[in-house]
Amino acid sequence: MEENYPKLYLYKRIVHAKLFIDIHFSEDIDLNNIADEACFSKFHFIRLFKTIYGKTPHQYLTRVRIENSKELLQNETSVTETCLNVGFDSISSFTALFKKYTKLCPSEYQQQFERRKEQITNTPLQFIPNCFAEQKGWNTE
Amino acid sequence: MITKLNHVSIFVLNQDSAYEFYVNKLGFKVHTDAPMGPRMRWLTVCPPEQPDLEITLMPIEDGMMFKDGAAEQMRELVKKGTFGFGVFECNDLNATYEELKLKGVVFKKPPSKEFYGYEALFIDDSGNWFSLGHKK
DSSP: OGGGHHHHHHHHHHHHHHHHHHHHTTSOOOHHHHHHHTTOOHHHHHHHHHHHHSSOHHHHHHHHHHHHHHHHHHTTOOHHHHHHHTTOSOHHHHHHHHHHHHSSOHHHHHHHHHHHHHHHHHOGGGGSOHHHHHHHTOOOO | OOOOOOEEEEEESOHHHHHIIIIIISOOEEEEEEEOSTTOEEEEEEOTTOTTOEEEEEEOOBTTTBOTTHHHHHHHHHHTTOOEEEEEEOSOHHHHHHHHHHTTOEEEEEEEEETTEEEEEEEOSSSOEEEEEOOO
16 A cells, blocks of 8 residues: 555645546636646646547547536526536637537527427436336336 | 347436435446436436446335335345345556445445456445456
């Protein structure tokens, strides 16, 4: 256990940095500050972060912002408001990054989600395997 | 020829609490959340990088699935930690272990080297246990 201590300690600092991004993604995050707080040089921090999460901190931050923007769009937040609420500076960069990750523009994603939501509400059994619907007594038609 | 698994069920004591555990602690995505009448809900989630595997969070309730007291028996078995429902994979076991512990996930076993690989065991909010490993 003792010989693992330095490695575990490093893990804890990187995990805290990741959780910091998870919580503060909508703010103007300076990755240099995160590296400082985690007591790493910027280069060392980026290298360790990428080793653990497969993405640089900046790539991870973008991913978190996109995932959170999906949730806002699902809750009928406008594209402009979503863009600003998750920390992007401009609609054009938000739209481009959103499309890169999801293959859809934010407005298309929102429309697609709304259509699916409506289908789930109107015809839920389309989304439930029949064996389960029968066992639950939902398939009464 | 069977080509893939697209639904798997985890029996849970409470769907709302399971939602909190799987979505807010483990970081799974909601796939389908369909209200099916009073106190009934079809809820499936999926691991973030496996959107085509729906994990049904199936409440254990009296009804056609559990008859003649079977629901109560099943609830007791789940609470006792009888069932291990699967093996999850992560990018890095040590980091995921640290993060999930911070989020309040209970581990039966910390990351340990076994002859078959590196694994940890955690339990969900109902008592179901899972193995967690990585490919490094």
